[in-house]
Amino acid sequence: MVLEPLAGEARAVTRIVITGAGGMTFPLTLAADMLTLPALREATLVLHDPSLERAARTARAAQAVADAHGLPLRLVVTDDRREALRGATHILVTFQVGGLDAYRADIEVPRQYGVDCVAGDTLNPGGIMRFVRSTPAFEALAADVLDLCPDALVLNYTNPMAMNTLYLRRLGLGVVGLCHSIPGTAGVIAGLLGLDSPADLSYRAAGINHQAWFLDLRVGGEDVSPRLREVLRERFLPEYGGTTGWTEGSLTYAGGQERVRAELMETFGYFTSESSHHASEYVQYFRRSPESVKVYLPRRWDYLRGSLAVAGQEDELTRAAVQGLSEKLTCSGEFGMRIIAAHVGGEPEAVYVNVPNDGWIANLPREACVEVPARVDAGGVHPETIGRLPGVCAGLNLTGIALQLAVVDAVCERDAAALAGAFALDPLTGSLLDLPAIRSLSGALLQAQARWLPEWLRGRRGETGGLAGRG
Structure with missing residues (x-):
């Protein structure tokens, strides 16, 4: 995969959108990174969040850091996604659908069945649910991107990284996934x-x-x-x-x-x-x-325990982050803004990206999402060809890939029965529960998170408590 340079006059106007900009501190980290990069001094930063109040909090914090260092910062703050995306050249995806309430269900419901995860955001029952409840938001985002800024480079920071990145690609976006x-x-x-x-x-x-x-x-x-x-x-x-x-x-x-x-x-x-x-x-x-x-x-x-401990402290944590960044402003090391700077003509960057496996790793499936080194320059993002992984390493990767592909396929096909089957592919869950218990667990999660799920899944429960039927 090579993402081509932006064409014509649009290349001269860099418009960077952070969607999910109301997050506690990570969007501020990205905004501060932007301030450290000379190639982005003329860029416009758009902070989008369904909560205008939360986006405005991030904007005030970013402006305070810029002012502390005497740096220019062009900011747009909006709760209107289409307004945010109009003319966008780069989009950073940082949102989590359902927030802390949904995440508690990701972790606590499986624990009731003996599946104890400390993060549950990548594989596992919680990772599956985090992906599934995000898909309506991804579909809405992709429709607007394809309508308003189809050449924009989308940088996904949300977990589960592989499933999200694969789905955004299947929706037609030019996307790479980023992780530190x-x-x-x-x-x-x-x-x-x-x-x-x-x-x-x-x-x-x-x-x-x-x-x-x-x-x-x-x-x-x-x-x-x-x-x-x-x-x-x-x-x-x-x-x-x-x-x-x-x-x-x-x-x-x-x-x-x-x-x-x-x-x-x-x-x-x-x-x-x-x-x-x-x-x-x-x-x-x-x-x-x-x-x-x-x-x-x-x-x-325990990530849930940590999240609960800081819930309601957004203002205090933001103030602390602003103070630290105002005293010392350095690039965090996150790849996002560095990639954008290189893409608009700054110094080339060596990074790691999550991308569909267009031959980058020979002994993993082509439809998998893989993480590989890449070079970024004004010509795009250029993943490195690795060749074959050691066989046992590829073998362990394949256990995760099997789950990821099954879940993404089930969502694309609106197949609730196939989604239920995917829960049984999780290595940890399968080592702890028999199939009836796995079906019961999937049904309990579906019920607990019904308000965040796509329409095709709501209320789809079989007699055993699992998911059933085709959408």
Whole structure:
């Protein structure tokens, strides 16, 4: 895939739309990144959200950061999607349909059946539901983009990354998905190796979102994968004297508790791109009981718990973010604005993108969404051809891909029965529940989230409590 440069006069007027701009702090992070990039100084930033009040909060914060540094900022704030998109050259998708209420159901309903996830936003029953309830919003967005700005480059930040990106592409948009898990993991690896700076580590990774493999790790030209394996063994694997205890330190998300990723590297040969907490959700090995979870991840990290803890504190968190950015403004490292700057004529950028597999990874399906390195310049986004992944790595990726493709196909075909079947493809769920229980779980989620679901799914429940029928 190569996204072509914008044609003619439209290229000279960069109009960047953040849809979902009322989010707590992430849209502000993107706006601040824009301020750091000279190639975007003349761009217009459009903040769109169904809540004008929330979008305006982000706008006030972005303007305060710009003023603190004496930088120009052209802002448009609107709750009208078509107004926002008219003339757009780049669109950043950052919304979550249903907010915290829907997310609580994603996590709490599966827990009632013994499926305990700490994020539940990529695979798992919660990831499926997050995607399905987002599809009406994606369809409305795509219709307006194709009508008003069909050449716009769409940058998707929303999870579940692979399903969302595939669906937006099937709706006809020029889209790439963006995630910070690969560079974030590179920083973790640098820390585990005791490097002075993450910049000392060069790497190449590929796979699927949240389960990409670090295929090459080098410091000064030296392959440091064997060194990383030894560190993981000594720190985290019991058969080598390692342990993961409660007294290990303060890093609970990534780096401090890494037995899951240590076990995966010991078995599959390569380090993966999400924290052990996340990584444990995508496979069937680590979360089979509360006791098993405590063995591998003794200090719990829980995204729902964190979200509930900060609910209602949007203003306070925004003020804190503004203060920090006003004191020191640097690019966050998120790829979004850097891609846009390179696309409009700034310095080329090396990034990682999630894209349909147009031959980039030879032994994964062409219809899958894969995460690969890419170069961005004024000519577009150019993913890198990886070749074949190691067979066992591709094999583990395929378990996630099977679920992702089944869910996207079911939505495209409006097939509620096929969607019910897709729940049974989740590796963790299938390791914990029999098929009747999985059908019951899918039905309970459908009922709990009925108000956010597309029309073709509302009220579609079979006698067993699962989904049934074709839309």
